[in-house]
Amino acid sequence: MRWSQTFIPTMKEIPADAEIPSHQLMLRAGLIRQVMAGAYTYLPLGWRAVRKVEAIVREEMERAGAIELFMPALCPAELWEQTGRIDDYGNALINFPLVRGDRQVRVVLGPTHEEVVTDLMARQIKSYKQLPITVFQIQTKFRNEERPRFGVMRTSEFQMKDAYSFGTDLDQLNDAYEQMYQAYRRIFSRCGLDYRPVEAESGPIGGDASHEFMVPAENGEDEIVHCDSCGYAANTERAETGRGVPEIAAPAAMSDRALVDTPEAGSIEQVSRMLGCEPSQMIKTLIYSIDDEPVAVLVRGDHEANEAKIRRAVGATTIELSDPETITRVTGAPVGFAGPVGLDCPLLADHDVAQITDGITGANQGDAHLTGVNIGRDYSLDTTHDLRMATAGDPCPRCDGSLELARGIEVGHVFKLGTKYSTALSAEYLDENENKHPMLMGCYGIGINRIVAALAETSFDDNGLIWPLSISPFQVLVIPLNITDDDVMSAAESIYDQLGTAGFDVLMDERKARPGFKFKDADLIGIPLRVIVGGKGLADGVVELKWRTDSDVTRIPLDQIVDTVINELAERTSAESQQVPE
RNA sequence: CGGGACGUAGCUCAGCCUGGCAGAGCGCCGGCUUUGGGAGCCGGAGGUCGCAGGUUCAAAUCCUGUCGUCCCGACCA
16 A cells, blocks of 8 residues: 555644544544544554454454354344343443334444344254354444543444354353453454453353453553452452451440531541541442342442342342432431431441551431441341442452452453343254253453554553554554665565465555655554665665664665565564464 | 633734734745754745634623533443
8 A cells, every 4th residue: 555545644743632642643544534422533554553452353253163243233123122132231322213104113223232133043943953053243332421532442433243142051161251352352462452251240150250361551441450479360340358247246445326417428438537537447339229129238438338249148139229218217417417327227248447546437317427336245246248339458268369450441341141132132052852942141342443542551661552463453564765876676565565475464655755755654653664775775785674663774785675575574474473372 | 511721824823901903833825045853045825713603992802602622521332
């Protein structure tokens, strides 16, 4: 491709709306342009990178035995009603009626395709002999992000690879999951990403039934914890802590309990400021409706409750914060003044709560708190649980180490679904004895364009992007410095032709521009290997070769340049693939 | 949806407080010079100052509303 004949609008200045490196660089390097909040056009350079990622994903999916198909983005709302997800998804699901003659057809734009693919399999798979099977597609997905942000990292329309496995039993599901897990490791490695699989919220199957693949990045949206001693990693929602049940007994020395006025102070922050205490001295009391029964959940004031952990602790199916009316009925006080003392409802406490001496908590009456609250004397518990989000410094659940916090970009997710969708949509098979069973499913997603964004977010220097060879829009950039010099141009043309013929993606910057200008653009768009053809070098019979990450050029005789480039590309490709797990 | 910021040329921004000719740099077009790290000089094109209403002799500037974009949070895989 010749630069002047393609479309690479680079920018010297940093667009005011872009805050994070990937967004700034993708705009400046001419990869994307914004159309509206949460929707971007991929320009030729950006789209080439996306396509390279797609090709790698496709290759690895097929290598792992998955079969490609293509489902419509437009799906009947009816299927979503059958699984209940039309409500679960809420406003994030884009759905609207289509007018067809005198009737309306309600449709959704698929944010994922469990419904459609399960319905397909329900119709086509009848026998255990047809299983297992894993299918995948690469397609545009839609989610109405109420607050799109971080450039292309979080948009309302995005490219996703989604795969679905169907099997007869847990063994087949585990096999498919393992296949996908390994394929994902190869995919992210091949794309040149530093990534980390972390345990994620597992849903109905339990155990290690879900992993997210995270790219560590300051600007990542997700928070994860990890242990450097044993390698345990999980997202903060999922992360267990290595804390045990403490001794539940009244402290040896405690103050008298006292009622204090805390007018209008219903939050931990307000109360701690008003009373001059640390949030960690407070007992946060949250009234949850768990399977529609009110339960008071206690966590330390500086901690955050984890609803999934609470649900697991009591084996419940639904959990939500109670509405203000319920809270008033249960505690006798407006929201913000609940406490465990004298509360007539079940108490569920986090481990750390039992270790608070002279705690401060709501008095179950408006504008008042209690101080000097102690377990054993003022309220009692049978046991305690791990009910809160993990934080930095918590003991590791797997070893003697401690947990650290980090942020990351989620680029992939593998999940054992179980029978949720196959049951709802009657995707059943007959076994050897003619008994019907719902199929066991797994689902496996990869954010295709998010891989490109994650790369841009983590691989750059002061001058611009730094692509790995594997997903770079072009592999080689040929720069003739002076296009009015016939010798320079014919040498450049010859190199360009030969490399193109040899099957490489070559871009030639034959614009009429000064050398400095071209070098700046070259650094910005970050093509890995650069061949510079200049009049001075040619006079000595050489051209210059430079990797994007090199500080200096290497002079190569003109008649060897094509072979040298081919060799270096082969070496780099091989070096990159050394990193890819088997 | 709650909180905050910002909307002036393609991009980055000044002008707004204290109302009185629509500005700069970069980019773009033409010309000359220059040619190894975002060149120099000369000439030029380009704006419904987000939109609507109000105040005023007069509004980019003051007031009200509205739309858009970004950031923090809520929500969300």
